[in-house]
Amino acid sequence: MTTIPVSWYLIVSALLFTIGTIGVLVRRNPLIIFMSIELMLNAVNLAFVTLSSYLDSADGQIFVFIVLTVAAAEVVVGLAIIVSIFRTRRNIDVDEMNLLRG
Amino acid sequence: MSFTYIASAADWARIAPELVLAGVALLILLVDLLLPQTGAVPRERGAANFFVLPLLALLGVLGALAATIVLFVVGDGQRAFFGLVGSDWGSLYAYLAILSAAGLGIIFSPAYLKRLKLVHQGEYYALFLAATLGMMLLAAATSFMTLFLGLETLSLALYILCGFVTRRQSSQEAGMKYFLLSSFASAFLLYGVALIYGATGTTRFGARGTSAFPGVLQFLQAHPQSTTLLLIGIGLLTVGFAFKVSAIPFQMWTPDVYEGAPAPVTAFMSVGTKAAALVAFARVFAVVLEPVAADWQAVVWALAVLTMVGGNLLALVQRNAKRLLAYSSVAHAGYLLIGVVGGGATGLAAILFYLLCYAFLNAGAFGALSALERLDNSGCDREDLRGLWFRRPWLAGFLAFFLLGLAGFPPMAGFAAKYYLFFAALQGGHPELLLIGVLTSVLGMYYYLRLIAAMFMEPAREVQAGSLEVTPALAVAGAGAGAGVAPRASGPLGRAASTRTGGASTGAAVAVKTAAQATTRRAPEVEQAPETREQATEEGALAGSSLSWTTWLGLGLAALGALALGTVLPFWLVDLALKAAATL
Numbered sequence: 257m258t259t260i261p262v263s264w265y266l267i268v269s270a271l272l273f274t275i276g277t278i279g280v281l282v283r284r285n286p287l288i289i290f291m292s293i294e295l296m297l298n299a300v301n302l303a304f305v306t307l308s309s310y311l312d313s314a315d316g317q318i319f320v321f322i323v324l325t326v327a328a329a330e331v332v333v334g335l336a337i338i339v340s341i342f343r344t345r346r347n348i349d350v351d352e353m354n355l356l357r358g
Numbered sequence: 359m360s361f362t363y364i365a366s367a368a369d370w371a372r373i374a375p376e377l378v379l380a381g382v383a384l385l386i387l388l389v390d391l392l393l394p395q396t397g398a399v400p401r402e403r404g405a406a407n408f409f410v411l412p413l414l415a416l417l418g419v420l421g422a423l424a425a426t427i428v429l430f431v432v433g434d435g436q437r438a439f440f441g442l443v444g445s446d447w448g449s450l451y452a453y454l455a456i457l458s459a460a461g462l463g464i465i466f467s468p469a470y471l472k473r474l475k476l477v478h479q480g481e482y483y484a485l486f487l488a489a490t491l492g493m494m495l496l497a498a499a500t501s502f503m504t505l506f507l508g509l510e511t512l513s514l515a516l517y518i519l520c521g522f523v524t525r526r527q528s529s530q531e532a533g534m535k536y537f538l539l540s541s542f543a544s545a546f547l548l549y550g551v552a553l554i555y556g557a558t559g560t561t562r563f564g565a566r567g568t569s570a571f572p573g574v575l576q577f578l579q580a581h582p583q584s585t586t587l588l589l590i591g592i593g594l595l596t597v598g599f600a601f602k603v604s605a606i607p608f609q610m611w612t613p614d615v616y617e618g619a620p621a622p623v624t625a626f627m628s629v630g631t632k633a634a635a636l637v638a639f640a641r642v643f644a645v646v647l648e649p650v651a652a653d654w655q656a657v658v659w660a661l662a663v664l665t666m667v668g669g670n671l672l673a674l675v676q677r678n679a680k681r682l683l684a685y686s687s688v689a690h691a692g693y694l695l696i697g698v699v700g701g702g703a704t705g706l707a708a709i710l711f712y713l714l715c716y717a718f719l720n721a722g723a724f725g726a727l728s729a730l731e732r733l734d735n736s737g738c739d740r741e742d743l744r745g746l747w748f749r750r751p752w753l754a755g756f757l758a759f760f761l762l763g764l765a766g767f768p769p770m771a772g773f774a775a776k777y778y779l780f781f782a783a784l785q786g787g788h789p790e791l792l793l794i795g796v797l798t799s800v801l802g803m804y805y806y807l808r809l810i811a812a813m814f815m816e817p818a819r820e821v822q823a824g825s826l827e828v829t830p831a832l833a834v835a836g837a838g839a840g841a842g843v844a845p846r847a848s849g850p851l852g853r854a855a856s857t858r859t860g861g862a863s864t865g866a867a868v869a870v871k872t873a874a875q876a877t878t879r880r881a882p883e884v885e886q887a888p889e890t891r892e893q894a895t896e897e898g899a900l901a902g903s904s905l906s907w908t909t910w911l912g913l914g915l916a917a918l919g920a921l922a923l924g925t926v927l928p929f930w931l932v933d934l935a936l937k938a939a940a941t942l
Contacts, residue, residue: 266556273549280542289538296545303552315561316552319503323548326510333517334537340521341530353535355528356614 265306272299286338286348290331297327365439372438372445374425375453376494382418383487386411390480407479408468412908415483419461419490426453435941441562441571442501448710448942449498451935452637455713456497456630458919460490462721462912463626469906470622470728474523482522486626489515493634501573502551502561505638509547509602512634513540516627520619528735532618539601539611547598553591557584563646578649592647592654596661599642602635605661605695606668609688613676616684618735621728624680625721628687633713636694640709641942644701651701659699662791665692666798673805679738680731682805683723686764689802690716693795696779700786706939708775708782711932715763715771715923722916723760729753729909746813754813756913763920765806766799771923778932 272295279292301320308316342348370377393410435446464486471479492512499505517540521533554574555561564573584592597608604612616624643654669689676682697709730737730746730753746754763770776799783791923931 273545276545280538286534286538290541293538293541293545296542297548300545300548300552303549304555307552307556311556311559313559315503316555319506319551319555319561322503322507326506326514329510329514330541333514334541337517337521337530337533337537340524341534344524344527344530350534350538353531355531356535356618 262306262310266303269299269303269306272296272302284350286334286350289350290334290338294327294331297323363440368434368436369438372429372433372436373443373498374429375422375457376491376498378421378425379418379487379491379494382414382421383484383491386414386418386484386487387480389414390484407477408472411479411483412464412468415464415487416461418487419457419464422453422490422494423457423461426450426457437500437565437571441565441573442499442504443495444498444500444942446941447934447938448637448641448706448940449494451710451938452497452633452713453494455633455710455717456490456493458714459626459629459633459717459721460486462718462725462916463622463630465908465912465915466622466625466721466725466728469909470620470731472906474620474733476523476620482519485515485519486623488512489519489627490630493630496634497637499638500563500565500641502555502563505642506544506548506551508634508638509544512631513544516623516631519623519627520615522623523620523733526618526733526735528618529620530618532615535611535618536615543598543601543608546594546601550591550594550596550598553587554595555591557588557591563641566645573646575646575649578647582649584650584653588650589653592650593657595642596654596657599635599639600661603632603639603691603694604688605665605691606688607664609665609669612688613681613684616687617678617680621680621724621731621738624684625724625728628684628724629713629717629720632687632691632694633717636691636698636709636713637942640698640706644698644706645942648701655699658695659788659791662692662695662699663794665689665695666794667692670798670801670805673802676805677740679727679740679743679809680724682809683720683727683764686802686805687720689798690720690764692798693776693779696783696788696791696795699791700782700788702782702786703936703939704782704785706942707932707935708779710935710938711928712775712779714931714935715775715920718916718919718923719760719763719770719772722913722920723757723764725909725912725916726753726757726760740809740812743809744812744816748817752910753913756917758810758813759917760920761806761810763924765803769921769924771920771928774924774928774932778928 276292276294276296276299279295280289283289283292301323304316304320304323308314308320338348345352390411393407429445430447430450433445433450437444437446464483467482467486470476471482476482489512492508492510492515495504495508495511497508499508513536517533517537520536521530523529551561558574558577560573560577562571562573564571564575564577566575569576601608601611616628619627643658647654666689669685669687669692673682673685673689676685694709694712697705697712699705700708727738730742736742746757759770763772766772766776776795780792780795783789783795
C-alpha cells in the first residue's frame with residue numbers, strides 16, 4: 257500500500273482554506289459567510305491532524321478538539337445574532353447593514 | 359505518544375484570578391434566578407437587579423484583583439499546567455489593566471442599563487466577567503492553544519454584549535459585524551498557528567532561560583533560519599493579530615463596533631481587548647519569534663506607522679464622539695506597536711505601562727459618553743456635545759479631562775505613558791518611529807481639542823433651534839413627547855432646565871427637539887418611533903436631574919487613577935513594568 261505524502265494533505269487544506277476565504281469575501285448572506293468561516297476552520301483542522309501525525313506529536317490533535325468546541329460555541333452565538341437581526345429587519349443581507357459607517 | 363498528566367495544587371493556585379472570575383460569573387447566573395420578585399414588577403426589572411448583580415460582579419473583579427496582587431507578592435512566577443498558562447509578572451501586570459477596565463465598565467453599567475430599560479442583567483454581568491476571563495487568559499497564554507482559547511472566550515462574550523441592546527438596530531449590527539469579521543480573522547490566526555506548528559513541531563511558547571517546557575522559542579533558537587512554512591505562518595499570524603489590535607489596514611470593524619455597542623461595554627472592550635491582544639502580540643513576536651525578528655520586524659514597523667498616521671487622520675473627519683474615540687483607539691494601537699518593534703525589556707515595559715494608563719483614560723472617556731447616549735444611539739454627535747459645559751458642567755469637565763489625558767497633556771497619565779513608549783523607540787534604535795509618533799500625537803491633539811472646544815466654547819444652539827424648527831411632519835412625532843413631558847416640565851425640572859440652558863427654553867422644548875432630532879436622523883425606522891418618544895420623555899426627565907451616583911463614582915475613580923498614574927506612581931510602576939517585562 258502506498259502512502260499519500262503529507263504535502264498532499266496540506267495542499268487540500270490550503271485549497272479548502274482559500275475556498276472558504278473567497279466565500280466570505282464574495283457571498284452576501286451571513287449564513288453562507290458563516291459556513292465559509294466554518295470551512296476555513298475545518299481546513300485548519302485538517303492541517304493540524306496531518307501535521308500531528310507527521311510530527312508524531314499530540315499537540316495538533318488536542319488543538320483540533322479545542323477548535324471544534326469553539327466552532328460549536330460560535331455557531332450558537334452567531335445564529336442567535338442572525339435570528340435576532342432577522343426579527344427586527346426581516347432581512348439579513350450584509351449589504352443592508354449600513355447604519356454604521358463613516 | 360503516551361502521557362502522564364497530573365496537575366498539582368500549585369498549578370491551580372497560579373491561575374487563581376481566573377478561577378475567581380469564573381466562579382463569580384457562574385454565581386451571578388445563579389443569583390439572577392433566585393432574586394426575589396418585588397410586587398408587580400417583573401423579576402428581571404426589579405430594583406435588586408440594579409444593585410445586587412453589579413455589586414456581585416464588582417466583588418468578583420475585586421477578588422480577582424486581590425488574587426493578582428497576592429500572586430505578585432507570593433507567587434513563584436512559574437508556568438502552570440505544563441507550560442500552558444503563565445503566572446509571571448508580565449501577565450499579572452496585564453491583569454491589572456484588564457481588571458481596572460472591567461471594574462470601571464461594571465461601575466458604569468447600572469445607570470446606563472436603568473436609563474435604557476435593559477433587562478436580562480444576569481447574562482450581562484456574567485458575560486462581562488466571562489469576557490474579562492478570556493482577556494486574562496489571552497494575556498497570560500504561553501501556548502498557542504491557550505492563546506486561541508482565551509481569544510475566543512473573550513470574543514464570544516463580546517459578540518453578545520455588543521448586540522445587547524436588541525431594540526437598537528445599530529447595536530445588533532455592531533454585534534453581527536464584530537462576529538463575522540472577528541471569526542474571519544480568527545481563522546487566519548489559526549491557520550498561521552497550524553503552519554508554525556508544522557514548522558516547529560510544538561504549540562508551546564517555551565520560557566526564556568529555562569528548558570523546563572521547551573517550545574517554539576527553543577526550536578527557533580536552535581534553528582534560526584526560517585523555512586517557507588514558518589514564514590507563511592508568521593504572515594497569517596500577523597494578519598490575525600493586527601485585526602485583533604485593530605491596526606490599519608485591518609481596522610474597519612473598530613469604529614462600527616465601538617459606535618454601535620452600548621457605551622459601558624465599549625469602555626470595557628476598547629481597553630480590555632486591546633490590552634490582552636497587545637500583550638499576547640508582544641509576547642509572541644518580541645519574545646517567542648525574537649530569533650527570527652529580521653523576518654517580521656519590517657511588517658510590524660509598517661503596521662505601526664500606517665496605524666499611527668491613518669488612525670489620527672481618520673479621526674480628524676469624525677463627527678460622532680464615540681466614532682472619534684474609536685479611531686483614536688486605533689491610533690493608540692499604533693503607538694503601542696512601537697513597543698513591539700522596539701522590543702527588548704524597555705519596549706515591553708513601555709507597552710505594559712501604557713496599557714495601564716490607557717485603561718483609566720479611555721474607560722473614563724467612554725464612561726462619560728455612556729451618560730449621554732440614548733437608546734437610538736444618538737446623543738454623542740459633536741452637535742449634541744455643543745455647550746455641554748453649560749448644561750452639565752461636571753460631565754463636560756470629566757470628559758475634557760479624559761480627552762486631554764488621551765491627547766497626552768502632562769498632569770494626566772497619557773503623557774508619562776507616551777514618554778516611556780517614545781523613549782523605548784529611541785532605545786530600540788528606531789528614532790524614525792519616535793518622530794512619527796510625536797508628529798501624529800500633535801495631529802491627534804487637534805481633534806481632541808476641537809471636541810473640548812465644542813463643549814466649552816460653542817453655545818448650546820440646539821435648544822433654541824428646537825423651539826423654532828418644529829415643522830409639521832416633525833411635530834407629529836414631537837407632539838407626543840412634548841405633551842407627555844409638558845405637565846411635568848413645569849415643575850422643578852422645568853426650572854432646572856431653564857437655568858442650566860441660560861434661560862433659553864423650558865424642559866418641554868428640550869424634549870420636543872430631542873424627539874424631532876431622533877425622527878429626522880432615523881426616519882426610515884418607523885417601528886422604533888414609540889420607543890424613541892418614550893426615550894425622549896425620559897431624556898427630558900434626565901436633563902434636569904443629576905446622573906446616577908454610580909456613574910459619578912466610576913468617573914471619579916477613573917480620573918483619580920489617571921491622575922495618580924501620571925503624577926505619583928509612574929516611577930514605581932515603570933520600575934515594576936520593567937521587571938515584569940523581563941519575565942514575559
